[in-house]
Each structure stands twice: as C-alpha cells, then as structure tokens.
Amino acid sequence: MGIEKGIRIGTRVVRSARALPSGDGIPVAPPLVQSVAFDYRSAAAQDEVFGNDRAGYVYGRYGTPTTAALEIALAELEGTAAATCFVSGMAAIAAFVDACAVAGGGRIVAQEDIYGQVRALFERWIRERGAKIIFVDATDPRKVEAALREAPTTLLYIEAMANPLLRITDVAALAKLAHTSGATLAVDATFASPVLLRPATLGADVVIHSLTKYVNGHGDVMAGSVAGSAEVAKAMRDRTILDGAYLPPHEAWLCIRGMRTLELRVRRQCETAQRVARHLASHPKIARVRYPGLPDHPQHELAKRQFGGLFGGVVTFDLKDATKAAAFRFLDALQLAASATTLGDLFSEVLYPAISSHRRVAPEERARLGINEGTLRFSVGIEDPDDIVADLDGALAKV
Ligand SMILES: Cc1ncc(COP(=O)(O)O)c(C=O)c1O
Incomplete structure (x- = not known):
C-alpha cells in the first residue's frame, strides 16, 4: 500500500474508510455492503469474476453481498437451488414470465383471478406482443387440465391464495398436471407466505414472492423474488444485468431484518x-x-x-x-x-x-x-x- 504513505489530504479523504477494521466478533446483524463496485487489485481476478470463473461481486446489477445473503436465505427457506431478488414483486413476475415463456413465444395458462396488476400486465402482453396467454379458473384442476390439453404449454401460472378473494389452488395437483403436459409450474405464494406454504416442496418449479408483503412485513421495502433451479437463477441474473431491476443492498438488508420475525x-x-x-x-x-x-x-x-x-x-x-x-x-x-x-x-x-x-x-x-x-x-x-x-x-x- 505504498500509495498511502505521504498522500495529500485531498487524496486521503477520497480514499478514507474503504474497509472495515477487522475484529473477532461475528456481527449478529448481517453487514450492509452498499458498495456499487468492487476492486480486485488485479485485472485478471476481475476478469475471472466477470467470466463467472471465480465467485465474487463486480457491480451492483450483477449481485451484491447483502442481496446475495437474502437470496441464499430465501432459497434455503423455499427448498430451491437458488433465488433472485428484484426491486418489486411485479419486476420479479415480469422478468420470470417473460424469460420463461413470452420472449420465446411459449403458451401460458394463467389463473383468472390473479393479482389485478399481473392480469393487466399479461393482457398488455397479449395486446402488444401477441403473447399466448389464456385464463382459467385454477381452483378447478379439471379446467386447468383441459386448458393444458388444448395446446403445448410452456408455463402454468397460479397464486396459492388469490388476491383478494382468497381462493385456494391445489399446488400438488396442479404441479402433476403441469409436468404431465411438459409445462413449468410457477406459484406466487405471497398471500400464503413461506410460513403456510413452500410450493417447491409440493412440486412447483418456481416460487414467486412480493417480499414487500409478509416477508419484509414492516411496510418500508418494495421487493420481489423468484426462487427455482440454477438454470432459472441464471436466466434471472441475465435479466437483472440487462433490465436492471435488481434489488439494492439496503432493501435486501431490511428484508433480512423483517424475515427474522x-x-x-x-x-x-x-x-x-x-x-x-x-x-x-x-x-x-x-x-x-x-x-x-x-x-x-x-x-x-x-x-x-x-x-x-x-x-x-x-x-x-x-x-x-x-x-x-x-x-x-x-x-x-x-x-x-x-x-x-x-x-x-x-x-x-x-x-x-x-x-x-x-x-x-x-x-x-x-x-x-x-x-x-x-x-x-x-x-x-x-x-x-x-x-x-x-x-x-x-x-x-x-x-
Ligand atoms: C399476490 C401478489 N403478487 C404480486 C404482487 C406485486 O408485488 P409488488 O407490489 O411488490 O410489486 C402483489 C401486490 O399486491 C400481490 O398481491
């Protein structure tokens, strides 16, 4: 660190407090790492991180340690390989459904009484992008089965407990139906919260939450998550990098705080x-x-x-x-x-x-x-x- 010696005040203040003084104690609350970028003091090391050959962080949209701590906690909670966090539940839903089905022209069978804004988003995609989305009463597995039989389907999209009428869908039965017809089952479990339901344990492939609601629970954070396989996480990371809706560290830190209770x-x-x-x-x-x-x-x-x-x-x-x-x-x-x-x-x-x-x-x-x-x-x-x-x-x- 030769540069530190003899540097002038103007340089010293700019470079002040870049790292925390070390100590033996493990903080009981996770560190909040607000840093947008990370310096490896080695271009080769940075290259490896960018190339996914080495674990690490390079830039806020690619991942931050504090947001990653929340993602790991959510994946463990849901019993999935990974999770990705977004700036809102809507951002999480838009990223996943687009990447999974709409962008590739895949057909979607969706529950008719999903959260109104998600339905509005799907209807806009039908109008503006010609998305193939049909709506069914998902409380009746026979109606879902009939809809899945009509044509090859990429995604079955449901809410475990629908907003606001509190209709319940049978996740295990719908997972079987989806898989029999080769479709992915995504469950928005926001209303149930992970305390009542962990959809992946019943066969769902992807679990979505508006973390804004029960998981954070303090009315002070907008956030959303998509939990699923490593392949889904890879697709979601591509979305956060290019679409930019990744959850910043302070919001993630608040969600971790909220999730503990x-x-x-x-x-x-x-x-x-x-x-x-x-x-x-x-x-x-x-x-x-x-x-x-x-x-x-x-x-x-x-x-x-x-x-x-x-x-x-x-x-x-x-x-x-x-x-x-x-x-x-x-x-x-x-x-x-x-x-x-x-x-x-x-x-x-x-x-x-x-x-x-x-x-x-x-x-x-x-x-x-x-x-x-x-x-x-x-x-x-x-x-x-x-x-x-x-x-x-x-x-x-x-x-
Ligand atoms: C079931 C459900 N999913 C998703 C969302 C969207 O989440 P957010 O408001 O965090 O974008 C909501 C919002 O009310 C919701 O009720």
Whole structure:
C-alpha cells in the first residue's frame, strides 16, 4: 500500500474508510455492503469474476453481498437451488414470465383471478406482443387440465391464495398436471407466505414472492423474488444485468431484518385473522366473510391440508350495504387500521378493491369474480386482537 504513505489530504479523504477494521466478533446483524463496485487489485481476478470463473461481486446489477445473503436465505427457506431478488414483486413476475415463456413465444395458462396488476400486465402482453396467454379458473384442476390439453404449454401460472378473494389452488395437483403436459409450474405464494406454504416442496418449479408483503412485513421495502433451479437463477441474473431491476443492498438488508420475525408475525396474524373472521361472520352489518379458516370457505379442506393448519392473515368481507358510500363511511371511521393498498405488514391495513386494485376492472367483470361495492380486504396486523376487533366494530357501527 505504498500509495498511502505521504498522500495529500485531498487524496486521503477520497480514499478514507474503504474497509472495515477487522475484529473477532461475528456481527449478529448481517453487514450492509452498499458498495456499487468492487476492486480486485488485479485485472485478471476481475476478469475471472466477470467470466463467472471465480465467485465474487463486480457491480451492483450483477449481485451484491447483502442481496446475495437474502437470496441464499430465501432459497434455503423455499427448498430451491437458488433465488433472485428484484426491486418489486411485479419486476420479479415480469422478468420470470417473460424469460420463461413470452420472449420465446411459449403458451401460458394463467389463473383468472390473479393479482389485478399481473392480469393487466399479461393482457398488455397479449395486446402488444401477441403473447399466448389464456385464463382459467385454477381452483378447478379439471379446467386447468383441459386448458393444458388444448395446446403445448410452456408455463402454468397460479397464486396459492388469490388476491383478494382468497381462493385456494391445489399446488400438488396442479404441479402433476403441469409436468404431465411438459409445462413449468410457477406459484406466487405471497398471500400464503413461506410460513403456510413452500410450493417447491409440493412440486412447483418456481416460487414467486412480493417480499414487500409478509416477508419484509414492516411496510418500508418494495421487493420481489423468484426462487427455482440454477438454470432459472441464471436466466434471472441475465435479466437483472440487462433490465436492471435488481434489488439494492439496503432493501435486501431490511428484508433480512423483517424475515427474522416472519414466523412469529404470521402465526399471530393467522390467529387473530381466525378470530376476526368468526366475529365478522356473525356481525349484523356483514353479508359474507371469505376466510379459508371458516368451514364454509369453498376450499376449507384443501386449505387445511395444504397450509399446515394455518389460514393466512387476510380476511375479505362484504358489507350488507354494498354501496360506495357505506364502504367510505367504514373506511373513514377506522381508528387503528390504515386504509392502505398493501398487506402483510405489522399493522392492520384495509383495502377497498373497487377504488384501488380492481378500479380498472369493469363493474360487471368485478361482479362476475365476486367483488362488489361492499367488498373490503382486511390484512390483520400484530396489534392486540381485542383492539383490532373493537376497531372493526366501531367502524361497522358507522356504516
Ligand atoms: C399476490 C401478489 N403478487 C404480486 C404482487 C406485486 O408485488 P409488488 O407490489 O411488490 O410489486 C402483489 C401486490 O399486491 C400481490 O398481491
């Protein structure tokens, strides 16, 4: 380090604190490596890293140690060979579905009631790129089988617990159907979270998460992940390098922080959600409650089998007075729950699909799917359950 000796102040400050002083203790929180680039002090070594002949990091879009720590943790959690993180759930979905099927002209069979923005993206690809995507009711394996039989299919795309109506798909059965017809099965397990479901253990090839939701769980990070084989990871890395939607280290660090309490949070949310669902089911102002933990949920038995006795932290319900005015009165009267367009956070959040996630869906199509002007989606937080129920009762009194 001859250069260090005798360098002038202008140079010294520019080069200050490039490395952490070493110590024996292992940090209990992972290091946050914000560095965009990495200096190997050897062009040959850098060449090897760029050429994938040597493990290492060269530039932020190619991978960062902190994001890689999250990716390794996610792959271990899901039981897949690898995982890749993106700047949002949508970025993860767009990268994977395009790389897997759309770019090569492959056919996709997709669940009809997937998250509205994913459906909008698929419909845009149909319009603008001639993508071959057909939508089916994926809660009925026979309909999926028929759709897969119609033509050679590259990808079957489903959500394990669909947003916002909480319909459940049978991952093991659909994995068999997909594989029999030579298709890849990708499961968006955002609503279930890895606590309720690890789709790869049931035969799914690819697991997608909006990490923005349960995995981070603190309402302060946008992130998404694609977990699957080493081949999928290679294709995803190519996407992060060229499309540039790789998750930066600070967001990854926050996700790791959030993930450490995932199981605790989700168990508590599931317990409270079960109580909220039962309470609302007998409330005079409520017409219908959709919660997989209630025996009247159409896939209650499947949910019981597939999710290990937990049923999720989201409860969707319809007001008897199914009007926008009544829904607005309810939302404005909530004292505790935030009226916010996200879910899976520490705090309770309520979403009104008619003005948000399904705003662009025609009222007739919304009605066909089962969403009306009185439908509300409640994401249960970890607050005291008594306070959550009291908040709901207080707001319902104003409807
Ligand atoms: C099931 C599901 N998948 C994907 C997404 C998209 O994730 P993000 O908002 O992180 O882009 C969402 C967002 O609400 C979602 O609910």
